[in-house]
Amino acid sequence: MKAVDWPSELNKVPKEVFCREDVFEREMERIYKGPQWHPVAHQCEVPNPGDYKTMHIGPVPVLVVRGDDRAVRVFVNSCPHRGTQLKTCSRGTSRAIECPYHRWAFNTRGELLGAPGLQDFPAGFRKEDNGLKSLRTALLHGVVFTTLSAEVADLETYLGGTPEYIARALGGDGRLKLMGYQKVTFATNWKEYSDNEGYHAPLLHGAFRLLQWQGGKGVQFIAGDAHKVTAAELGHAPDNGFLNDPSLIQLFDRSRAPQSIIVALFPVSLILKHLDVMTIRYAIPRSPDSTEVHYAYFSHVDDSPELERHRLRQASNLLGPSGLISLEDGAVFNRLHVGAAGGGTANFQKGVGDLTELRTTLAQNDEAGNLVRWEHYRKLMGFDRG
Ligand code: FES
Ligand SMILES: [Fe+2]
Structure with missing residues (x-):
């Protein structure tokens, strides 16, 4: 990547960081996918079991779901089979999450319920290994925070005062x-x-x-x-x-x-x-x-x-x-x-x-x-x- 010409003075910011495509791509990797917690919902946005909301963390689509056990989870909004985006609406309710492409179905806890043609899958295929990808989450005053990073500190430390x-x-x-x-x-x-x-x-x-x-x-x-x-x-x-x-x-x-x-x-x-x-x-x-x-x-x-x-x-x-x-x-x-x-x-x-x-x-x-x-x-x- 071409260098960014950052001035020595503490009060100056180079305007190229607002325009460059390569800077934007690095931001998605280092900041949005990096060690940050992001608020993605308040839990009242998904009040009942089966309620969901879609959001993005930078380029990554995520799905916030209230499970049938009432816990709020955040999944990557992408099918573990071939990667189809699972939900496209801003908000909705469904008892199960079904991928439209090959009809794999997941429960509201993200577990794979079934997949058509399972008898023809390799012998080692296990439903337990093919659930939705769950992200690390934490709640504060009802706000659901999530992160794509394993390294980020706990939410309380991250939020400071x-x-x-x-x-x-x-x-x-x-x-x-x-x-x-x-x-x-x-x-x-x-x-x-x-x-x-x-x-x-x-x-x-x-x-x-x-x-x-x-x-x-x-x-x-x-x-x-x-x-x-x-x-x-x-x-x-x-x-x-x-x-x-x-x-x-x-x-x-x-x-x-x-x-x-x-x-x-x-x-x-x-x-x-x-x-x-x-x-x-x-x-x-x-x-x-x-x-x-x-x-x-x-x-x-x-x-x-x-x-x-x-x-x-x-x-x-x-x-x-x-x-x-x-x-x-x-x-x-x-x-x-x-x-x-x-x-x-x-x-x-x-x-x-x-x-x-x-x-x-x-x-x-x-x-x-x-x-x-x-x-x-x-x-x-x-x-x-x-
Ligand atoms: S991509 Fe989702 S079932 Fe195939
Ligand atoms: Fe303003």
């Missing part, structure tokens, strides 16, 4: 109900998507100003190797006449603090809460130029029907891909990617300090926290600083 914030973002205890999804494909590199930070928030987003929604008094810190947590109090949203119906931006759930919490897990996933919106954003890098994001929205099991309706309305209207708060991000992700082809470096400035060390505790609206993530990325990818 994030679990407390994950709990706060997911209703305090992670006892959730799925409300629905929005899905979007951004014309951008996955790192341009995950490089989002607090500096731009009051500047890019007209809605922050129009709604006078949020100050800059929060904190931002790096947890574990490269996860980024941002937590801020939210001021009470005033009725300044911008919205015909200001209830859209009110906090209904008074049992929980009025906070904005964003847990950006390395490499690309987000778990977040703003006002009454609880979301996990799963992202799938499809190519150097394309990133698919699935927004899953949740309510809490103890919600009244009224609160559940409010959460649903607030979710897509504020923070979905076309929401008041988030609409502009997609446009900027695309413009970042077009601009990256111009070469040179992306230069981080706000909150970087004197550039002799990387800062892990920052102000809410700094962009320097991303540099810790970039340093982690650079080392995983084996790029030397020049």
Whole structure:
């Protein structure tokens, strides 16, 4: 692979890493298939035995299944016979998993039930050796994490100080109900998507100003190797006449603090809460130029029907891909990617300090926290600083 020309300055990132196919291929091997835990579902997305959900970890298709014993397992979504993708729907329910090609059938625990023509298979063929490939999984506040790596540390070690914030973002205890999804494909590199930070928030987003929604008094810190947590109090949203119906931006759930919490897990996933919106954003890098994001929205099991309706309305209207708060991000992700082809470096400035060390505790609206993530990325990818 051609070398990457990584500058010696701590605040510079070479734009070629957003565009090069060979860099993308190495990322899939070293990062996505490497020593990382990835959230692939909340267990409420597969509430009943036989429920399943499809997802990808980088290029690898996975199948999250609630077994008839109620355990949630994650399998590679590929038939152990010749490799056909087993399920193609986003979500569904089936009592058995049948491959369409030669009708091998598996139970919800991934065990091979039967295969047509078994009498003509070699004598040593054993059904026990031909079940679905099961991946290492771990649960935290109902979030199902999985990994393709045998080497990665246990989930608790990997997540560093994030679990407390994950709990706060997911209703305090992670006892959730799925409300629905929005899905979007951004014309951008996955790192341009995950490089989002607090500096731009009051500047890019007209809605922050129009709604006078949020100050800059929060904190931002790096947890574990490269996860980024941002937590801020939210001021009470005033009725300044911008919205015909200001209830859209009110906090209904008074049992929980009025906070904005964003847990950006390395490499690309987000778990977040703003006002009454609880979301996990799963992202799938499809190519150097394309990133698919699935927004899953949740309510809490103890919600009244009224609160559940409010959460649903607030979710897509504020923070979905076309929401008041988030609409502009997609446009900027695309413009970042077009601009990256111009070469040179992306230069981080706000909150970087004197550039002799990387800062892990920052102000809410700094962009320097991303540099810790970039340093982690650079080392995983084996790029030397020049
Ligand atoms: S590839 Fe699945 S049964 Fe043959
Ligand atoms: Fe934004």
